Amino acid sequence: xSNDRLRDLSNSMIAGRLGVPRVPVLRRYxxxxxxxxxxxxxxxVGAGRxxxxxxxxxxxxxxxxxxxxxxxxxxxxxxxxxxxxxxxDLAAAQQILTPAVRKIAxxxxxxxLGPEPAEASSAEAAAVAQxxxxxxxxxxxxxxxxxxxxxxxVAAEAVPAAVDSSVRFFLSSRSAYVDGQVxxxxxxxxxxxxxxxxxxxxxxDRPLAGRVAVVTGAARGIGAAIADTLARDGASIVAVDIxxxxxxxxxxxxxxxxxxxxxxxxxxxxxxxxxxHLRERHGGVDLVVHNAGITRDKLLANMDAARxxxxxxxxxxxxxxxxxxxxxxxxxxxxxxxxxxxxxxxxIAGNRGQxxxxxxxxGIIGMVRAYAPRFAERGAxxxxxxxxxxxxxxxxxxxxxxxEAGRRVNSLRQGGLPVDVAETIGWxxxxxxxxxxxxxxxxxxxxxxxx
Amino acid sequence: MAPKKSSVRQAAVIGGNxxxxxxxxxxxxxASNLDMLTATLDxxxxxxxxxxxxxxxxxxxxxxxxxxxxNLTREAVLxxxxxxxxxxxxxxxxCGTGLEAAIAVSNKIxxxxxxxxxxxxxxxxxxxxxAVNEDLRRILVALxxxxxxxxxxxxxxKLRPGQIVPEIxxxxxxxxxxxxxxxxAITAKEWGVSREAQDELAAASHQHLxxxxxxxxFDDLVTPYLGLTRDDNVRPDSSVEKLARLTPVFGKGEGATxxxxxxTPLTDGSALVLLGSDEWAAEHRLPVLAHFxxxxxxxxDYVHGGGADDRYGRDGLLTAPVHAVPRLLARNGLxxxxxxxxxxxxAFASTVLATLKAWEDPAFSKERxxxxxxxxxxxxxxxxxxxxxLAAGHPFAATGGRIVASxxxxxxxKGSGRGLISICAAGGQGVVAxxxxxx
Ligand SMILES: NC(=O)c1ccc[n+]([C@@H]2O[C@H](COP(=O)([O-])OP(=O)(O)OC[C@H]3O[C@@H](n4cnc5c(N)ncnc54)[C@H](O)[C@@H]3O)[C@@H](O)[C@H]2O)c1
Numbered sequence: 020x021s022n023d024r025l026r027d028l029s030n031s032m033i034a035g036r037l038g039v040p041r042v043p044v045l046r047r048y049x050x051x052x053x054x055x056x057x058x059x060x061x062x063x064v065g066a067g068r069x070x071x072x073x074x075x076x077x078x079x080x081x082x083x084x085x086x087x088x089x090x091x092x093x094x095x096x097x098x099x100x101x102x103x104x105x106x107x108d109l110a111a112a113q114q115i116l117t118p119a120v121r122k123i124a125x126x127x128x129x130x131x132l133g134p135e136p137a138e139a140s141s142a143e144a145a146a147v148a149q150x151x152x153x154x155x156x157x158x159x160x161x162x163x164x165x166x167x168x169x170x171x172x173v174a175a176e177a178v179p180a181a182v183d184s185s186v187r188f189f190l191s192s193r194s195a196y197v198d199g200q201v202x203x204x205x206x207x208x209x210x211x212x213x214x215x216x217x218x219x220x221x222x223x224d225r226p227l228a229g230r231v232a233v234v235t236g237a238a239r240g241i242g243a244a245i246a247d248t249l250a251r252d253g254a255s256i257v258a259v260d261i262x263x264x265x266x267x268x269x270x271x272x273x274x275x276x277x278x279x280x281x282x283x284x285x286x287x288x289x290x291x292x293x294x295x296h297l298r299e300r301h302g303g304v305d306l307v308v309h310n311a312g313i314t315r316d317k318l319l320a321n322m323d324a325a326r327x328x329x330x331x332x333x334x335x336x337x338x339x340x341x342x343x344x345x346x347x348x349x350x351x352x353x354x355x356x357x358x359x360x361x362x363x364x365x366x367i368a369g370n371r372g373q374x375x376x377x378x379x380x381x382g383i384i385g386m387v388r389a390y391a392p393r394f395a396e397r398g399a400x401x402x403x404x405x406x407x408x409x410x411x412x413x414x415x416x417x418x419x420x421x422x423e424a425g426r427r428v429n430s431l432r433q434g435g436l437p438v439d440v441a442e443t444i445g446w447x448x449x450x451x452x453x454x455x456x457x458x459x460x461x462x463x464x465x466x467x468x469x470x
Numbered sequence: 471m472a473p474k475k476s477s478v479r480q481a482a483v484i485g486g487n488x489x490x491x492x493x494x495x496x497x498x499x500x501a502s503n504l505d506m507l508t509a510t511l512d513x514x515x516x517x518x519x520x521x522x523x524x525x526x527x528x529x530x531x532x533x534x535x536x537x538x539x540x541n542l543t544r545e546a547v548l549x550x551x552x553x554x555x556x557x558x559x560x561x562x563x564x565c566g567t568g569l570e571a572a573i574a575v576s577n578k579i580x581x582x583x584x585x586x587x588x589x590x591x592x593x594x595x596x597x598x599x600x601a602v603n604e605d606l607r608r609i610l611v612a613l614x615x616x617x618x619x620x621x622x623x624x625x626x627x628k629l630r631p632g633q634i635v636p637e638i639x640x641x642x643x644x645x646x647x648x649x650x651x652x653x654x655a656i657t658a659k660e661w662g663v664s665r666e667a668q669d670e671l672a673a674a675s676h677q678h679l680x681x682x683x684x685x686x687x688f689d690d691l692v693t694p695y696l697g698l699t700r701d702d703n704v705r706p707d708s709s710v711e712k713l714a715r716l717t718p719v720f721g722k723g724e725g726a727t728x729x730x731x732x733x734t735p736l737t738d739g740s741a742l743v744l745l746g747s748d749e750w751a752a753e754h755r756l757p758v759l760a761h762f763x764x765x766x767x768x769x770x771d772y773v774h775g776g777g778a779d780d781r782y783g784r785d786g787l788l789t790a791p792v793h794a795v796p797r798l799l800a801r802n803g804l805x806x807x808x809x810x811x812x813x814x815x816x817a818f819a820s821t822v823l824a825t826l827k828a829w830e831d832p833a834f835s836k837e838r839x840x841x842x843x844x845x846x847x848x849x850x851x852x853x854x855x856x857x858x859x860l861a862a863g864h865p866f867a868a869t870g871g872r873i874v875a876s877x878x879x880x881x882x883x884k885g886s887g888r889g890l891i892s893i894c895a896a897g898g899q900g901v902v903a904x905x906x907x908x909x
Contacts, residue, residue, distance in 0.1 A: 258516075262686070265693040266509075269516035273551040278519035281689045300519070300755050 023410070023426065026433055042432045043165035045195040046126035048442060050224055050251060054080035054191055055128075057094035060119055062086050064111045067099030069132050072179035073186055080223075088118040095128040095190050096120070100151060101173055103134065104144035116158070125164035130189045131155050132171045132182065135203070148172070152201055159199035159465050160430050167198040167431075167465075174205040174454075181207050181454035187223065188446035196407075196439035198430050199465030207453030209355050209398025226449045228253030231301045231353075233293070235259045235284055235337075236311030238267035240411045241361070244437030245308055245444055250275035252445050257301065259284065259293065260311070284311055284337035290344035294351050303353045306448040307345065309338045309360040312379075316372045327375045334379035335386070342390060346397070355450035356399035360387055361440070362459060364407040368469025380405070384459050391457025400456040402447045407463025410434040431464035481576035482751050482758040483905065486590075486875020487514035488741035489695035490702065491863035494595035497698045498738040503532045503539055506695070506740040507546040507592040513693030514588065514742050515551045518756055524553040526584025529571040530591045530742065531561040533866035533896075534598045542592075565817065566767070566901035567591040568741060568870020569893050573903065575745050576762040585750040589874075590742035591867025597738075605630075643896065645773045646782055650896060651818065653772065655721030655728050657786030658820035661827045665727040668819035669713035672732040672860045675816060679857025680706030687856055691875055703735055703863040720818075732819035737863030741871030743878070758908040760878035760889070764802055765903035768794035772898045783898070788821045790900025791892040792828045796839050798902050806845040810887030811852055811880050813873045816859040817894055825892065855880065869893060874905070881907035 026042035046056070059077045061084045063070035074084035082094065096119045100112055116129075123129065131151055139145035151170055159168035169189050173182055182204050188194050222228060232249045236242035237258035246256045256277025260268040265281050272279035280296055282289055297304045312334045315326035338360055345352045365373050366380025387403045394401045408414065408425040414434065417425070426434045440462050446452060447460070489510050492498045498506065507530060515521055530543040539545070544558040563570045568591040575587035609628055616622045642649045648656075658668075682688060683700055692700075708731075718726035720733065744756075751758050770785035770793060791814075799806060806829060814822045826848065828834050835844035856876055859869060870893060877889040884907060891903045 262689045262692075263694060263699045265513070265699075266695060269513045269693050272516035272519070273512055273521045276519075276521040277516075279513075279516035279693075281517075281693075286686070299757065302755070 058083035059095035063099035065102035127166040129168040193442040196435035204454040225253035230305035232306040238264035248441035330375040358401040429464035481579040483878035491739035494736035528558040564896035566895035567867035586746035590871030592740035593865035595736035651720035653787035661824040668732040675860040676708035679861035682856035734864040739865035759882035763904040766798035788894035811889035
């Protein structure tokens, strides 16, 4: 999919001699891949409650967890600052991080766990908690060679198990294009369930085993990558797209050993038909991915009602109606159900010629926040992912100038791949990701647009 | 006569899939029967989540078939996402192929020999097999068998330019030399089927099919293929007035009524249905749309003299269903009026109308069908309600699968009732069947 010539050229010997800045080749996930390719520094300032379990997780995955910086390159740095409350704590963090970032390997991971500013008991503690936001985002901009930095803001009452799936995601190569993000983790909604119904812990290679996942707009592009990725992680796929896209849809359904449903999600009977299908054919659903989306670009001055209405109907209206139907129906959305809505960078930063699209994609963010407590009552979560510049047929058709600009304005200096969006959705879709609710996670390589 | 219902289990119609039908030498000009059948099978597999599944059997066929496609259906299975351990075989009964395949599969299901199966057919008039001239073929066969260089040279000396003219398959009956349309024209004249009535039926077929597409009826029945999303023969704006302007192409002189508008065009396409036992469907969480109740095949003599035109047989080429239906009704204790839907394949509009006239005719019914009272008229509002072959087109072996899947869907939508299928076929044969809505 990616035909990023500059990235390839920049990695050639000639480019190295000429001093052209390298566009890194990001490490990406393959089944069976170890969590980390090298040792991790795992430490805490003060009485952080996560350093120990995260260290154990690293060791269990087959890598060394070290507590100090030595000569070795580090595949990851995990710093637990959940107990940091004073400027002295912050200074201690700097003392740990400065030598550590020098040792971070290509495609390395820096993950900071911090306290919730809203829960802070003093102004200083709130300031320190918030300071981590600026600190981590800046580190993300300084890191090179595909290394990323992200921040998990953890509620005081969240136990280590609540952050487990998120720590795994951000340490692994599954989060290749997620950079400079701040994700809040609370007490998980519902019980984190073992999907296979056995006592074994979740298989890290098949974290979605036994789960039924609906993907709208699955016939091609990002939706097809989502279906492929969720199936690889063990989910049964219900692939939805408009009847006219049936040929591609059948191919996706068959290669994922899933089921194709020809359905225009904007029709009045669509939510009922989808729910009926899920109830009758699959006994319900565990993960709903609202991916279908369209663009009908025009400057607002030239916008007509048809362009406006169709974009809002597909990108937002259909999601609202299906979500309402899921909330209203008994037993279709299973316990530990997960809804993931595909928003967009345009919904955060706005985009010339895309008033309709940006409105719909920003609307998704408002929708997700409003639904979060309601789905939580059902033991379910709802989150959004906001892709930045993702290499698809659509972006391949852009004029080269626009395409090049789009690719480079982020900390990883390249476009993401559809699979990067899909991996992020896979993480949010796990039954063990119940601590993440009502969030918007950007998959944008820390784009400067809208940041 | 009929096996008691209690002694066999029911065969369920679970669903179907077809590709849009395309006019010959158009969108599918470069697609082979194998391409189309495989794509249709994969579409079915996707709709019902059967990837990797071993089914009891896949049975299908084609009327116009290349010799290399001797194992067409098995090859389609091997190229599809079904488990390669799914057995398959080909059948061929002209335009009755698809329905006869469904009968074969449903019978095995009823007897408990298989739990699931796929039936249907495919045809291309664009990629039709062309054989070498018979003289040339003889020489080539002898050449292959020749043992010495001298013998080969002698045979090569027999080659003549005229032998290069290939044999193109004819749409005509081998024993009468008449095309199907010419045969149908004889029947139309015999039964006094008017031009207006034919054009009305044709216009209704187009309007019904277009409306069915618009309301999403085919969303779960059709998978787009090679960029085509609807049958490209359908004319939503078809009307009796427009059809009336066409000049007749079959029959001769004043009484000729059959035009390109009220006859089916040559078409490429493929259609399959998924059948299974109720238990198999339940285990796979699949819906049962209808049950395949019973079927009957009949044949008539259109060859050996005795008809109105004594050169041919006393029955019309496409009138075998006229005989098959009363036998099927009698066996099932039903009358012609006991149906909610009638699916009478529109080979030609006149065929449908002549069939209906025959069932209403007291003299014909008594003499030829042995019935004291005719079967009587049907409620025409229940005939081909979502369009039929005049609008969709008629890739010969695909028509049976198209009709079984559509009728089962209609019965499922209605939630009750019974449907009759009637398909006429070349060779003076006819295949008819009864479907019943699942409770
Ligand atoms: N490509 C990017 O760079 C990018 C960036 C940000 C966000 N996104 C979002 O990601 C999602 C997927 O984008 P893509 O690039 O793969 O687009 P795409 O056009 O390749 O795929 C979208 C799919 O949605 C389907 N669809 C459209 N209307 C539908 C309807 N009414 N019912 C059912 N299905 C329908 C289409 O048929 C198509 O298969 C969209 O929501 C898009 O807004 C994409």
